[in-house]
Amino acid sequence: MPDFSPVLPSTTSAPPSPPHSLSAKTITTSPNPLLPLYNLAANIPIPAKFKKAKPSLRLQRVKSKDEAASHDVTKLQTSFAILPSLKQLQTRKWTLWDLQHVVTFGCLAFCLLITPSAPFIKSAAMGLLAVLLAMPATRQFFLPSLPIWVYLFYFFASRFIAPEYRPHIWVKVLPALENVLYGANLSNILSAHTYTILDIIAWIPYGLGHFALPLVTTVMLFLFAAPGTTPVWARAFGYMSILGVTIQILFPCTPPWYEGLHGLEPAHYGMEGSPAGLKRIDELFGVDMYTTSFTTAPVPFGAFPSLHGGDAVLEMLFLQYCFPRFRAFFVGYVVWIAWSTMYLNHHYAIDLVGGGVIAAVTYYIARTKWLPRPQLDKTTRWEYEYVEFGDRPRVALDEEYGGMGLGLLQRRGSDEWTLGSSSSFDSMSRGDTLCGSSSSSPNILSPTTPNDDHHGGDLWSKVRTTSPRAVGLTGVVVEEEQREVYVR
Numbered sequence: 001m002p003d004f005s006p007v008l009p010s011t012t013s014a015p016p017s018p019p020h021s022l023s024a025k026t027i028t029t030s031p032n033p034l035l036p037l038y039n040l041a042a043n044i045p046i047p048a049k050f051k052k053a054k055p056s057l058r059l060q061r062v063k064s065k066d067e068a069a070s071h072d073v074t075k076l077q078t079s080f081a082i083l084p085s086l087k088q089l090q091t092r093k094w095t096l097w098d099l100q101h102v103v104t105f106g107c108l109a110f111c112l113l114i115t116p117s118a119p120f121i122k123s124a125a126m127g128l129l130a131v132l133l134a135m136p137a138t139r140q141f142f143l144p145s146l147p148i149w150v151y152l153f154y155f156f157a158s159r160f161i162a163p164e165y166r167p168h169i170w171v172k173v174l175p176a177l178e179n180v181l182y183g184a185n186l187s188n189i190l191s192a193h194t195y196t197i198l199d200i201i202a203w204i205p206y207g208l209g210h211f212a213l214p215l216v217t218t219v220m221l222f223l224f225a226a227p228g229t230t231p232v233w234a235r236a237f238g239y240m241s242i243l244g245v246t247i248q249i250l251f252p253c254t255p256p257w258y259e260g261l262h263g264l265e266p267a268h269y270g271m272e273g274s275p276a277g278l279k280r281i282d283e284l285f286g287v288d289m290y291t292t293s294f295t296t297a298p299v300p301f302g303a304f305p306s307l308h309g310g311d312a313v314l315e316m317l318f319l320q321y322c323f324p325r326f327r328a329f330f331v332g333y334v335v336w337i338a339w340s341t342m343y344l345n346h347h348y349a350i351d352l353v354g355g356g357v358i359a360a361v362t363y364y365i366a367r368t369k370w371l372p373r374p375q376l377d378k379t380t381r382w383e384y385e386y387v388e389f390g391d392r393p394r395v396a397l398d399e400e401y402g403g404m405g406l407g408l409l410q411r412r413g414s415d416e417w418t419l420g421s422s423s424s425f426d427s428m429s430r431g432d433t434l435c436g437s438s439s440s441s442p443n444i445l446s447p448t449t450p451n452d453d454h455h456g457g458d459l460w461s462k463v464r465t466t467s468p469r470a471v472g473l474t475g476v477v478v479e480e481e482q483r484e485v486y487v488r
Contacts, residue, residue, distance in 0.1 A: 073227045073228070073384050073385070073386060073387050074227050074381055074382045074384060076137075076140060077136035077137050077139070077140045078136075078137055079135070079136045079137055080135045080136070080137050080138075081135070081136070082131070082134040082135060084136075085134045085135070085136060085139070086134065100147075100235070100239070103239070103242070104146055104147055104150055107150050107154055107242060108150050108153065110154075111150070111153045111154055111157040112126075114157055114160045114161055115157050115160055116160070129142075133146075140231075143231075144230070144231035144232075144234040144235055145234045145238070146238070147234070147235055147237075147238020147239050147241075147242060148214075148234060148237060148238040148241070149238075150238065150242065151238050151241040151242045151245065154242060154245055155241075155245050155298060155299065156298050157298075158245065158249055158298050158299055159298035159299075161249070163269040163270070166249075166252070166269055167250060167251070167252065168252075169252045169253070169254065169266070169267040169268065169269070169301050170251070170252065170253045170254070171253075171254045171258070171259075171264055171265070171266060171267055172264055173253055174253050174254070174303060174304060174348045174350055174351065175259060175264070175348070177348075177350045178348050178349060178350055181349075181350060182349060185256075185348070186342055186348070186349045187256040187342040187345060187347065187348050187349065188256065188259075188260075188345075190339065190342045190343045191256070191277065191342065191343055191344070191345040194277070194280065194343075196280075196284065198343065199277065199280050199281060199284065200281075200284075201340070202277065202339070202340035202343045202344050203278065203281045203340070203344075204340075205312075205333065205336050205337040205340050206278070206308060206337060206340040206341060206344055206346070207278060207281060207289070207290065209312075209333070209337065210308050210311060210312075210337070213311075213312075213315055214237060214311065214315065217233065217315050217318065217319060218230060218233065218234065220319070220322075220323075221233050221318065221319075221322060222381065223380060223381060224322070224323070224379065224380055224381065225322040225372075225374060225381065226322075226372035226373065226374050226375065226378070226381065226384055226387055227372065227381050227384050227387055228370075228372045228387055228389070229318075229322060229371065229372050229374075232366050232370045232371050232372070233318050233366075235366075236314065236318075236362050236363065236366045237311070237314060239362065240310060240311075240314060240358055240359055240362040241307060241310075241311070243358060243362075244305050244307045244310055244355065244358060245299065245302070245307075247304070247305060248299050248301075248302030248303075248304070248305070249299065249302075251304065252299075252301040252302065253301060253302075253303045253304045254267050254301055254303060255276075255301070255303035255345075255346055255347060255348070255351075256276075256303075256342075256345045256346065256347065256348055257274045257276035257345045257346065258274075258301075260345065261274065267301060271300065272295045272296070272300070273294050273295050273296070273297040273300035274294060274295065274300075275290040275291045275293075275294035275295065276294075276344055276345040276346050277343065277344030277345050277346070278290035278291075278294065278344060278346075279291055303346075303347060303348065303351050304348075304350065304351045304354050305351055305354030305355040305357075305358055306341060306347040306351035306352050306354065306355040307355060308337060308341050308346070308347065308352075308355070309334075309337065309338055309341065309347070309351065309352035309353075309354075309355035309356055309359075310354075310355030310356060310358050310359040311355075311359070312333060312334045312337045312338070313334055313355065313356040313359035313360060313363075314359040314362060314363055315330070315333075316330040316331060316333065316334050317359065317360065317363040318363065321367065321371070321374070322374050334356075338352050367390070368390050369389075369390050370389060370390065371389070371390065372387045372388065372389055373387075373388045373389070373390075
């Protein structure tokens with residue numbers, strides 16, 4: 001009789017494998033017909049870019065507080081130590097651009113030479129200047145502004161130049177150029193009919209704005225522009241003014257008011273100046289704000305170039321570069337002061353053109369080499385983490401500094417003696433241009449100019465959604481996919 005008792009499975013036999021298992025044991029023992037495909041897939045290497053790299057950690061020395069503060073582009077000097085400054089001058093590598101200091105101190109020495117003898121006062125003033133330039137806390141303000149102080153000293157000291165050393169005074173040159181270039185004397189036309197309301201409108205930019213706006217511009221650039229903008233502005237303003245006074249001394253020309261008082265008869269040194277249209281302002285308010293000062297002006301025949309026009313153009317160029325939203329307002333101010341100088345009978349139109357050309361050249365040199373670029377997502381100077389200088393194109397492989405394609409461009413000259421110098425890093429080390437990414441070309445970092453950066457946006461209204469920031473951990477560098485994030 002057949003045995004119908006149940007057959008129990010053996011405890012030593014292997015359990016059945018899942019039908020779709022991909023284990024090595026199943027593949028080797030199962031007669032799966034897809035075995036060749038599994039073997040083929042196992043032998044195909046996965047490209048490196050699709051592999052998830054394992055982050056590797058390496059230790060990096062954590063910077064001290066002093067070292068971290070030295071790279072803060074918004075930090076101001078607080079040290080009053082003189083010896084480190086003297087050692088810094090001894091080890092400094094001087095360049096051709098340091099000839100600016102030769103010009104500054106040469107002009108200062110000339111002023112000391114022609115002014116009346118006062119050895120005690122002059123020695124004390126020069127000693128005080130040396131101390132102010134030696135202490136870092138004061139040098140950061142007085143060294144960039146030194147050309148402005150020298151310009152003021154130069155302007156007022158020029159009255160002491162002996163007449164026998166002065167050149168001939170040109171009376172007919174500017175009126176002739178005015179008629180040749182414009183077909184008429186624009187200053188005489190604009191000043192032919194005067195009204196009280198027009199006097200006040202012309203007095204505001206010429207008699208007030210000209211003296212107050214340089215200080216206002218300095219404060220605005222210091223608070224709201226990129227760190228390092230104010231020193232460049234101060235030096236540009238000072239050197240432009242020194243050049244303007246030098247041209248006025250070497251090429252003295254009579255202003256329009258002289259033609260109204262004396263015609264085209266020859267002028268000579270010792271003649272008094274004239275407040276021209278500003279005399280009506282003194283009569284209107286019953287004070288002597290301009291009559292005495294313009295009558296005894298140290299450079300009465302300094303019509304060309306017009307520093308009223310030159311200063312206004314330079315202020316407009318710097319302000320529109322940093323605050324392009326108000327560009328129309330700044331340009332309008334230049335037009336306003338240009339009209340006022342001719343309406344008040346102080347300058348010809350050719351004088352304004354000369355001053356504007358000098359200001360434009362000065363600004364161009366400063367912008368292309370030293371002027372920090374504004375960043376659209378920053379409102380005040382304290383929001384900047386890095387600063388980029390000039391508007392020349394840069395290549396990622398920086399041959400000058402020996403970079404190996406890493407874009408680690410550090411500004412040369414980490415002291416205030418170099419024009420526009422800073423201890424900050426160039427933003428190329430972060431892979432960005434001023435207000436955008438350079439991803440369109442991995443090897444070329446495109447130049448950024450105000451027109452490119454601020455078209456359709458500006459410092460106050462356009463905000464960039466991303467900004468390069470370092471990840472602050474604990475002194476550990478994470479390497480993943482051949483990228484390094486350096487942390488503080």
